[in-house]
Amino acid sequence: MREVSVVRPAGRKPGVPALLCVPGTMSDPVIFDGLAEATGTDVVVAPWLExxxxxxxxxxxxxxALLAERHAPVVLLGHSTGGVIALSAALxxxxxxxxxVCDSGVNMRGHGDVDAIIDRVRAQWGPELWRAVARRSVxxxxxxxxxxxxxxxxxxxxRDAVLVALRSQRDTDLAPRLAELGRLPALVVHGRFDRARTLAHAQELADSLPGAELxxxxxxxxxxVELPDRFAAELVRFLAGLPDGG
Known part of the structure; x- marks a missing residue:
């Protein structure tokens, strides 16, 4: 079983599923800090690139998916590439x-710089690239x-792990399969000023998930991490609306 970190809030709300959080490519799991206390539920972080x-x-x-079964019941929370992984697990x-799913999409069509990023990771791996990717992400x-x-x-x-992940994400299209999730409750969150993903990507994803809200x-x-209080409030609202005591 892959290594994870688990944060349990001091005042855990009964009946609320754990949040199984999957970060984006090259994104520090620090982006999920504070979610346990803000939502009142366990936060399990899967640092998959490690x-x-x-x-x-x-x-x-x-x-x-195996982690979801181990920590069930869970709500999967995926950011960027982590959104693709979370949806793949849910299937x-x-x-x-x-x-x-936060700032992701059903595929990478229209994600204009993915091949350029892959080329830079291959040829320019180092602090200058890491900083550029991090700053583009906020x-x-x-x-x-x-x-x-x-x-x-x-x-x-x-670096090779990052390259494998980016190439695989580029070549992955979940559109034909997302209807298999039926009416599974889904929340698609998107930053209006996202420079990596457009609002059209988010809308396409929401439209592909029968139970989704954008x-x-x-x-x-x-x-x-940019709007932690607002983001946590949306999670609390989503968790409270889940069936069966969510």
Missing amino acids: WPGPHDMASLGAEV RTDRVRGVV HLPLPAEVAERLDSYPAALE VVLECGHTPP
Whole structure:
């Protein structure tokens, strides 16, 4: 079983499923800090790029599905690439009570710079690239210590793992399968000023999930850390609306 971190809030709300959080490519799990206390539920973080691999979307979806079964009941929360992994996991297990996808999409069509990013990761791996990717991923200013962690997190990662993940995500299209999720409760959150994903990507994703609601926040690609209070409030509302005591 892959390594995860678990944060349990001091005043856990009874009956609320855990949040199984899946970060984006090269994104420090710090983006999920504070969610446990803000939502009153356990937060389980899957730092998939720190795992030994494989790092393709299908394999990662299978691993996260196993984690969902281990920590069930859960709501999957995926950011960016993590959204693709979360949806892939939801397609593999019935132990998921809902899914939240943040600044992602059903595929990477129209994601104009993915091939350029892959080329830069291959040829320019290092602090300058890490900082550029981190800064492109936010629109609003962050606390200095958080920004520093986002800038430096890729130093702990293997470049080849990042390349495998990005190439696999580029070649993955979930559109033909998302109807299989039926009326699984889903929340699609998107930052209006996202420079990586357009609002059209979010709308397409929401339209592909029969049980989905789309919420647009006034931030960039990483709402959990740019607007943490507003993002947590949307999660609390979503969790409260789940059937069967959610």
